[in-house]
Amino acid sequence: MSRKPAFAVAALSLSLLAQGVLAAxxxxxxxxxxRVGPYGANGQSFYGGFIDYLNYVNLKExxxxxxxxxxxxxxxxxxxxxxxxxxxxxxxxxxxxxGPIHTxxxxxxxxxxxxxxxxxxxxxxxxxxxxxxxxGSVFPYAFPLVTTYQMQASAVVRFVKDKLGGNLAGKKIVxxxxxxxxxxxxxxxxxxxxxxxxFALVQIPVAHPGNEQGAQWLRIRQEKxxxxxxxxxxxxxxxxxKAAQKVGYPRDKMVGSWWTGSEEDVIPAGDAARGYMAAxxxxxxxxxxxxxxxxxxxxxxxxxNLQDRSKIGSVLYNRGVSAAVLSVEALRRGQExxxxxxALTGEQTRWALENLDISEARLKQIGATDLLPxxxxxxxxxxxxxKVKIQQxxxxxxxxxxxxxxxxxxxxxxxxxxxxxxxxxEKGITPRDCSKEK
Amino acid sequence: MNFFFEVLIGGLxxxxxxxxxxxxxxxxxxxxxxxxFAQGAMVYLAALAVVGCMEMGAPLWLAVILAFAIMTLFxxxxxxxxxxxxxxxxPIALFxxxxxxxxxxxxxxxxLFGSQPRALDLGIVDExxxxxxxxxxxxxSKFDLVAxxxxxxxxxxxxxxxxxxxxxxxxxxVADDHQAALSIGIPLQHIWAIVWGVAGxxxxxxxxxxxxxxxxxxxxxxxxxxxLPVLILGGFTSVPGAIVGGLIIGASEKLAEIYIPxxxxxxxxxxxxxxxxxxxxxxxxxxxxxxxEGLFGEKHIDRV
Numbered sequence: 001m002s003r004k005p006a007f008a009v010a011a012l013s014l015s016l017l018a019q020g021v022l023a024a025x026x027x028x029x030x031x032x033x034x035r036v037g038p039y040g041a042n043g044q045s046f047y048g049g050f051i052d053y054l055n056y057v058n059l060k061e062x063x064x065x066x067x068x069x070x071x072x073x074x075x076x077x078x079x080x081x082x083x084x085x086x087x088x089x090x091x092x093x094x095x096x097x098x099g100p101i102h103t104x105x106x107x108x109x110x111x112x113x114x115x116x117x118x119x120x121x122x123x124x125x126x127x128x129x130x131x132x133x134x135x136g137s138v139f140p141y142a143f144p145l146v147t148t149y150q151m152q153a154s155a156v157v158r159f160v161k162d163k164l165g166g167n168l169a170g171k172k173i174v175x176x177x178x179x180x181x182x183x184x185x186x187x188x189x190x191x192x193x194x195x196x197x198x199f200a201l202v203q204i205p206v207a208h209p210g211n212e213q214g215a216q217w218l219r220i221r222q223e224k225x226x227x228x229x230x231x232x233x234x235x236x237x238x239x240x241x242k243a244a245q246k247v248g249y250p251r252d253k254m255v256g257s258w259w260t261g262s263e264e265d266v267i268p269a270g271d272a273a274r275g276y277m278a279a280x281x282x283x284x285x286x287x288x289x290x291x292x293x294x295x296x297x298x299x300x301x302x303x304x305n306l307q308d309r310s311k312i313g314s315v316l317y318n319r320g321v322s323a324a325v326l327s328v329e330a331l332r333r334g335q336e337x338x339x340x341x342x343a344l345t346g347e348q349t350r351w352a353l354e355n356l357d358i359s360e361a362r363l364k365q366i367g368a369t370d371l372l373p374x375x376x377x378x379x380x381x382x383x384x385x386x387k388v389k390i391q392q393x394x395x396x397x398x399x400x401x402x403x404x405x406x407x408x409x410x411x412x413x414x415x416x417x418x419x420x421x422x423x424x425x426e427k428g429i430t431p432r433d434c435s436k437e438k
Numbered sequence: 439m440n441f442f443f444e445v446l447i448g449g450l451x452x453x454x455x456x457x458x459x460x461x462x463x464x465x466x467x468x469x470x471x472x473x474x475f476a477q478g479a480m481v482y483l484a485a486l487a488v489v490g491c492m493e494m495g496a497p498l499w500l501a502v503i504l505a506f507a508i509m510t511l512f513x514x515x516x517x518x519x520x521x522x523x524x525x526x527x528x529p530i531a532l533f534x535x536x537x538x539x540x541x542x543x544x545x546x547x548x549x550l551f552g553s554q555p556r557a558l559d560l561g562i563v564d565e566x567x568x569x570x571x572x573x574x575x576x577x578x579s580k581f582d583l584v585a586x587x588x589x590x591x592x593x594x595x596x597x598x599x600x601x602x603x604x605x606x607x608x609x610x611x612v613a614d615d616h617q618a619a620l621s622i623g624i625p626l627q628h629i630w631a632i633v634w635g636v637a638g639x640x641x642x643x644x645x646x647x648x649x650x651x652x653x654x655x656x657x658x659x660x661x662x663x664x665x666l667p668v669l670i671l672g673g674f675t676s677v678p679g680a681i682v683g684g685l686i687i688g689a690s691e692k693l694a695e696i697y698i699p700x701x702x703x704x705x706x707x708x709x710x711x712x713x714x715x716x717x718x719x720x721x722x723x724x725x726x727x728x729x730x731e732g733l734f735g736e737k738h739i740d741r742v
Contacts, residue, residue, distance in 0.1 A: 036545070036548070036553070037656070038656040038657065038659075039656075040548065040553045040656070041553045041554045041555055041655070041656075044553070179711070179712035179715070187709075203709050203711070204711060205709075205711040205712035206712055207712040207713070207714055207715025207716070208715060209657055209660045209663075211648075211652050211657055211660060211661065211664075212452055212455075212664065212714070214445075214448045214449065214451075214452050214692055215445060215448070215449070215691075215692040215695035215696050215714060216695070218441070218444055218445055218448060218577065218692075218696070219696060221577065222441060234657055235652055235653070235655060235657030235660070238555070238652050238653040238655075239651075239652045242564055242651060242652065245564060245565060246564050246565065246566060246577060246579050246581075247566070247577050248565075248566060248571075248577070264554065264555050267555065267556065267557055267653075268555040268556055268557045268652065268653020268654065268655060269557065269653060270557040270559060272564070308552075308554075
């Protein structure tokens with residue numbers, strides 16, 4: 001055998017091996033997304049931002065330490081049954097390597113919480129989902145990251161308190177909420193805050209879908225509250241703003257949850273939305289360096305995910321980027337422990353999400369200041385932050401009107417622990433000992 | 439007492455908005471005996487067509503005309519591709535076809551005009567009338583009054599159309615019996631195309647009023663939910679019945695939302711409310727037990 005063919009065979013083998021290695025070093029993201037159906041407009045912006053950032057990391061840095069990011073979307077239409085179907089379809093691919101799964105749906109998250117734990121795949125629920133999963137000793141694979149409905153409500157009350165001169169005693173706050181699990185989640189926090197701060201709390205539910213709120217707003221007019229804390233969803237948001245205008249209630253005395261604070265929530269209400277405020281954990285706009293750079297790098301390369309580029313910089317687009325930033329930072333954290341340049345399994349990503357430490361300095365370094373608050377997670381705290389900002393709609397754009405506000409952790413977190421304990425009892429789960437987790 | 443009347447009037451005006459949607463159902467049912475499951479989706483398509491045309495640069499009046507043309511074309515296409523094959527089939531087959539149609543429109547409309555929620559400005563401010571507020575301390579919206587006027591005009595026009603025009607009489611004949619209507623020379627295909635076109639026009643009016651009020655978005659399809667109890671009360675075949683049913687449902691649900699929860703809280707403790715989602719259906723159910731054909735519906739008697 002001459003040397004030439006032997007060399008060729010060796011080169012070919014090496015090349016195939018290299019390809020094999022490269023194929024193995026791909027980090028897969030299962031993405032059960034929604035871009036059509038009732039809430040398709042929200043999903044388009046969020047998942048557009050999410051995928052654009054993954055592409056950005058691939059284009060700019062050639063992946064995370066050389067590990068290319070790959071993904072597959074499956075359309076859920078914000079439907080729980082379809083969400084589960086998508087998960088079942090994608091989990092096979094995720095068995096080898098998996099980034100955090102973002103469903104952007106509390107209902108789908110609830111449906112997947114047991115399944116993901118069984119399949120050892122990490123479920124991220126940024127600002128939504130099952131909130132007692134903050135207690136990671138009971139929910140090792142579920143992560144209600146950044147903020148929960150309860151901590152958010154507490155932060156909103158803190159903001160209102162500041163607005164009303166630092167004292168809520170004797171004041172009246174109306175809690176106007178979507179009459180669903182989502183709307184009811186924050187009641188316990190509002191009641192705890194009312195007891196602590198001695199303000200009168202008036203709870204007014206709105207039946208789904210909330211496209212008619214005449215009676216509720218006439219009642220609000222009668223109650224003459226100092227502020228309205230608003231937990232709306234979908235069409236309920238615009239209807240509330242229009243109804244507030246109709247009864248003459250000032251919009252700058254309304255603060256909503258983050259589900260009520262995107263362009264999609266206020267533009268249909270027209271002028272009625274001017275002055276309205278809502279919680280958020282990411283600012284809107286292209287002034288955030290990484291957002292501007294995504295437009296340049298990703299859309300410049302013709303690889304942008306959005307058909308409608310005007311959505312770049314919107315609240316929900318930036319939130320999608322925010323979720324992707326957090327996910328990619330988790331991969332970096334995981335690779336520090338499990339080996340740089342290696343794709344992470346679901347179990348390893350879970351560890352990474354539980355050991356996140358994203359500082360302001362790091363956010364600045366990657367150009368993501370104000371896309372996320374600082375986050376430090378642990379086994380006992382899967383939320384990692386609990387901070388939000390309040391933003392205000394000026395008729396054309398959202399702008400922040402507060403710094404980071406943290407909910408009252410001492411008041412709220414024990415509520416999660418009690419609820420998680422109850423869940424563990426019902427399901428026969430033995431909680432992990434968080435002091436032994438590293 | 440002032441508050442009671444404020445809630446009552448607000449409820450009556452909301453009821454007019456429900457009636458606007460219910461009218462579209464009545465149109466189709468009256469002419470074909472079919473409950474059109476796609477009416478809510480048609481409201482969505484019509485409103486999206488208006489804002490879609492406006493985004494392409496058309497002024498409001500032109501956008502409305504173009505949207506009407508789209509809805510008419512849609513009506514003709516529905517007759518040609520969906521209904522023509524189902525002549526003389528049981529009503530359930532036609533009903534099932536409208537379910538399919540609803541899903542088709544819900545997919546097609548955002549594909550054509552985009553799914554982004556948008557505002558529709560008709561130039562009518564949804565603010566209280568200052569004079570009423572100052573003198574009576576009551577909130578009566580200018581927008582709701584305009585909606586009431588539009589609905590009244592629409593009802594009067596449709597009632598006259600059905601009662602006194604040849605086409606109107608032909609529509610009623612078709613509704614009674616497809617085959618009999620065909621046998622006396624009524625062109626069923628034309629009649630169905632006309633009725634779906636008129637239902638499209640009603641959907642356009644409803645879509646514009648609801649769209650101006652809450653924004654043009656997918657949730658417009660949910661307006662159909664509010665129309666169902668209205669139809670049960672008013673009768674599926676009566677145009678004035680849709681208005682009366684709307685007024686009853688609107689007023690009763692608002693009064694119920696305000697006055698029932700405190701009673702329940704006193705009786706059972708806890709927090710109640712949000713009952714206007716189910717209250718109209720309970721009312722309609724009770725009404726069904728007493729008068730199944732609705733207030734103004736045609737009494738159906740089978741002789742054996």
